[in-house]
Amino acid sequence: MLRADIEVSLGDLHLDIALTADDGEIVALLGPNGAGKTTALRAVAGLQPLDGGRITLDDTPLDDPATGTFVATAQRPIGFVFQDYLLFPRMTALDNVAFGLRARGHHKTDARAQAGEWLERFGLADHADAKPRTLSGGQAQRVALARAVATDPRLLLLDEPLAALDATTRLTVRTELRRHLTTFRGARLLVTHDPIDAVVLADRLVIIEAGRITQTGTPAAVTTRPASPYVAQLVGINLLHGRANGERTVRLATGATLTVADPLPGLDVAVAIRPQAVTLHRHPPEGSARNTWSTTIEGLEADRDRVRVTLDGPVPITAELTPAAVAELELAPGSPVWATVKAVDLTTYER
Amino acid sequence: MRLLAVVGAPALLLSACGEDDATITVLAAASLTGAFEELGAAFEDTNPGVSVEVSFAASSALREQILAGAPADVFASADPSNMDQVVEAGAASAPADLAENELQIAVPAGNPAGIAGLADFADADPLIGLCAEGVPCGRLGREALANAGVTPSIDTNEPDVRALLTKVEAGELDAGIVYVTDVLSAGDAVDGIDIPAEDNVAATYPIAALSDSTNREVADAFVAFVLSDQGQEILASYGFGTP
Amino acid sequence: MSQRPTGPRRAPQGRTPWPVIPLAAVAVAYVAFPLAALLQRVPWSDLGSLLSRPLVTDALRLSVTTACAATGLSLLVGVPLAWVLARTHLPGRSLVRALVILPMVLPPVVGGAALLFAFGRRGLLGGPVYDSTGFLLPFSVWGVIAANTFVAMPFLVLTVESGLRAADARYEDAAATLGASRWMIFRRVTVPNAAPAIIAGAVLCWARALGEFGATVTFAGNLQGRTQTMPLAVFLTLESDREAALALSLMLIVVSLAVLVPMRDRWLASVP
Numbered sequence: 124m125l126r127a128d129i130e131v132s133l134g135d136l137h138l139d140i141a142l143t144a145d146d147g148e149i150v151a152l153l154g155p156n157g158a159g160k161t162t163a164l165r166a167v168a169g170l171q172p173l174d175g176g177r178i179t180l181d182d183t184p185l186d187d188p189a190t191g192t193f194v195a196t197a198q199r200p201i202g203f204v205f206q207d208y209l210l211f212p213r214m215t216a217l218d219n220v221a222f223g224l225r226a227r228g229h230h231k232t233d234a235r236a237q238a239g240e241w242l243e244r245f246g247l248a249d250h251a252d253a254k255p256r257t258l259s260g261g262q263a264q265r266v267a268l269a270r271a272v273a274t275d276p277r278l279l280l281l282d283e284p285l286a287a288l289d290a291t292t293r294l295t296v297r298t299e300l301r302r303h304l305t306t307f308r309g310a311r312l313l314v315t316h317d318p319i320d321a322v323v324l325a326d327r328l329v330i331i332e333a334g335r336i337t338q339t340g341t342p343a344a345v346t347t348r349p350a351s352p353y354v355a356q357l358v359g360i361n362l363l364h365g366r367a368n369g370e371r372t373v374r375l376a377t378g379a380t381l382t383v384a385d386p387l388p389g390l391d392v393a394v395a396i397r398p399q400a401v402t403l404h405r406h407p408p409e410g411s412a413r414n415t416w417s418t419t420i421e422g423l424e425a426d427r428d429r430v431r432v433t434l435d436g437p438v439p440i441t442a443e444l445t446p447a448a449v450a451e452l453e454l455a456p457g458s459p460v461w462a463t464v465k466a467v468d469l470t471t472y473e474r
Numbered sequence: 475m476r477l478l479a480v481v482g483a484p485a486l487l488l489s490a491c492g493e494d495d496a497t498i499t500v501l502a503a504a505s506l507t508g509a510f511e512e513l514g515a516a517f518e519d520t521n522p523g524v525s526v527e528v529s530f531a532a533s534s535a536l537r538e539q540i541l542a543g544a545p546a547d548v549f550a551s552a553d554p555s556n557m558d559q560v561v562e563a564g565a566a567s568a569p570a571d572l573a574e575n576e577l578q579i580a581v582p583a584g585n586p587a588g589i590a591g592l593a594d595f596a597d598a599d600p601l602i603g604l605c606a607e608g609v610p611c612g613r614l615g616r617e618a619l620a621n622a623g624v625t626p627s628i629d630t631n632e633p634d635v636r637a638l639l640t641k642v643e644a645g646e647l648d649a650g651i652v653y654v655t656d657v658l659s660a661g662d663a664v665d666g667i668d669i670p671a672e673d674n675v676a677a678t679y680p681i682a683a684l685s686d687s688t689n690r691e692v693a694d695a696f697v698a699f700v701l702s703d704q705g706q707e708i709l710a711s712y713g714f715g716t717p
Numbered sequence: 718m719s720q721r722p723t724g725p726r727r728a729p730q731g732r733t734p735w736p737v738i739p740l741a742a743v744a745v746a747y748v749a750f751p752l753a754a755l756l757q758r759v760p761w762s763d764l765g766s767l768l769s770r771p772l773v774t775d776a777l778r779l780s781v782t783t784a785c786a787a788t789g790l791s792l793l794v795g796v797p798l799a800w801v802l803a804r805t806h807l808p809g810r811s812l813v814r815a816l817v818i819l820p821m822v823l824p825p826v827v828g829g830a831a832l833l834f835a836f837g838r839r840g841l842l843g844g845p846v847y848d849s850t851g852f853l854l855p856f857s858v859w860g861v862i863a864a865n866t867f868v869a870m871p872f873l874v875l876t877v878e879s880g881l882r883a884a885d886a887r888y889e890d891a892a893a894t895l896g897a898s899r900w901m902i903f904r905r906v907t908v909p910n911a912a913p914a915i916i917a918g919a920v921l922c923w924a925r926a927l928g929e930f931g932a933t934v935t936f937a938g939n940l941q942g943r944t945q946t947m948p949l950a951v952f953l954t955l956e957s958d959r960e961a962a963l964a965l966s967l968m969l970i971v972v973s974l975a976v977l978v979p980m981r982d983r984w985l986a987s988v989p
Contacts, residue, residue: 170890196893203894209887213909223895534956608957629856630938645839
């Protein structure tokens with residue numbers, strides 16, 4: 124079990140986070156570039172010493188500035204998959220995988236035999252004698268993973284494991300990676316900036332922004348109740364901030380009020396609205412929807428077979444419509460429209 | 475020979491008809507170092523407006539420079555053969571002998587290896603140095619050893635006599651064959667052991683003004699000065715013998 | 718479809734700026750012309766007999782063996798030094814680097830004199846060693862190797878240091894995460910990655926050692942078969958035995974080209 128209180132100052136970045144990873148858990152650190160996720164991962168690996176805080180693995184301290192304890196990277200029972208894999212260029216795939224075993228004292232033949240088994244498990248037996256530069260992106264990633272797990276580490280660290288792959292390879296490799304990760308016994312900590320990677324691969328998400336944790340939770344929890352604009356934008360959900368009045372009304376900063384389904388005490392709340400739940404009309408609508416307001420269209424953006432319509436005005440959100448609907452309503456930037464959302468489609472939660 | 479000494483009176487004054495600050499370049503054998511510096515200075519004193527620049531190197535190297543067309547006015551060689559080659563090529567004419575220099579064994583001060591004479595040169599134990607064969611000092615040294623019937627056990631052939639002397643002085647070599655003038659110039663740092671007259675060989679130093687000299691008058695005057703009584707006195711003070 | 722005249726294929730990077738080619742040609746000519754003049758004087762008809770003379774064969778053998786030995790020594794101690802300069806934060810690195818560059822800047826004869834003061838018979842270290850063991854560097858082939866190493870090692874250290882700086886240090890991070898000791902990282906990751914720089918440095922070192930004259934003649938002396946390397950032999954025969962000197966010069970050029978020409982571009986590239 125990993126317990127990490129990480130305080131690191133590096134240039135403009137001031138990282139101060141606390142996270143844990145249980146055996147059997149896959150935790151993803153998700154955040155924008157420069158947030159400090161890779162720095163956190165490197166700190167756990169011992170490649171970046173702590174300025175403050177403490178890191179323990181199975182209750183053994185790895186880095187404790189207060190007591191002056193620092194276990195060198197080579198002595199930590201970890202495996203690390205780097206963003207661009209860093210396979211040793213002059214060694215074959217087999218020797219790459221065997222490297223960690225040789226480093227820990229195994230004899231050459233024994234290490235190579237074990238490495239061969241690992242490559243087979245990853246479906247790379249045919250490429251055992253290949254040099255890294257001849258491998259495809261997906262193959263290289265598997266070799267890097269095999270190399271990292273061959274030494275049976277207690278903790279597996281992955282830095283943007285899919286970032287180096289092109290879009291089509293990513294899809295297949297992502298599912299494969301999930302499969303391989305689930306077979307690993309120890310704790311797994313990965314870093315990514317891609318929300319879909321995080322959601323597919325991880326059991327728990329930790330959102331890091333500007334050196335601080337802004338939200339943790341299961342992928343489902345985080346994506347339905349995003350706590351910050353970054354996450355909301357990431358998962359494509361509208362996020363509004365306002366104040367509940369103790370009953371079923373939320374007053375937004377813009378002055379507009381929304382009617383919500385659940386009564387909430389007077390609190391600062393976040394209101395999440397799925398773009399698909401927003402209906403647009405040319406004329407003031409009738410019907411049961413509690414929330415109706417007049418606004419203008421700010422912009423239109425085609426996204427595969429959907430159109431994302433950004434709205435101006437008192438409730439600045441994005442609606443998602445079919446192209447047919449857009450055409451029918453004759454929507455264009457600047458067009459006046461009426462927008463409606465049912466109260467039950469507003470998810471409200473404490474901020 | 476002393477004949478030319480009469481021609482060059484020491485107090486030769488140049489007529490100052492448009493000839494300000496004449497400079498002559500003298501190429502002199504390495505073993506003439508101290509003597510020719512003083513000769514140059516003395517010549518400058520008696521001939522204001524004249525500047526003497528002396529360049530010292532192994533005679534064979536100087537010969538090559540002259541034959542390749544290096545601009546110079548006077549050549550003083552440590553042996554006749556180098557001068558002959560220069561004369562043959564037409565670069566100089568009518569050389570005269572300016573001095574003689576006998577050979578002597580040089581040992582570090584205190585003679586730590588206890589060298590007694592040329593016979594000890596056959597011993598493999600002491601570190602022995604000679605000048606390289608292509609250098610006059612080296613050729614003559616080997617001649618002397620042959621005269622004494624000694625087959626030397628040599629450890630190094632130094633490119634010129636100054637390099638050899640430096641190593642003997644420093645105690646890095648136990649003995650070397652150099653000129654009498656060299657032992658004298660090294661003062662207390664080096665002891666000299668005489669070579670018996672029947673084995674010893676002397677170097678004859680010819681001097682000549684060069685045909686391509688741009689300052690022939692001054693060059694000739696300098697040669698005459700070197701051969702004059704005053705010049706010879708200076709040379710004698712450095713240990714050179716009369717030619 | 719219009720017919721386009723076929724011609725030489727243009728390089729994808731575009732044309733070379735116009736002054737570059739003529740200036741480069743001047744540089745090549747400046748080096749090649751004196752060499753051509755030298756070759757023109759070589760007595761080709763007598764070459765066979767000249768090259769079989771002991772003067773020539775001894776000098777050749779001595780030059781090649783001492784240059785190789787000096788390169789070997791330089792690799793042994795120079796590569797670790799380059800690593801310290803490139804990868805550590807030990808205090809005084811700038812001073813050490815300046816010290817290592819010094820033999821490149823000093824006249825070789827001065828270097829030879831310094832070696833004499835240190836390791837000669839009356840030298841600071843050489844004296845006591847000689848007095849107790851009778852071992853002496855000057856006037857022996859070991860002296861030649863010592864002189865060669867002194868002047869040539871800086872070339873290797875600087876080349877390897879710059880290669881290490883340019884090489885990706887993250888591979889060493891990767892090796893550390895796999896549990897490799899620092900020695901194992903050095904042996905199996907750093908050195909192989911720096912191989913091009915090490916090769917280039919070794920070649921420069923070898924070439925410099927081969928051509929070394931001033932320090933050798935001042936420190937090791939000059940004796941055919943024992944300390945007379947090719948440059949020494951050329952210098953000393955230039956006046957007295959011109960033909961032998963030219964034959965030796967030719968050998969120096971041939972031997973150097975034999976080593977330098979096979980150097981492939983890609984061995985000198987940092988990415989394999």
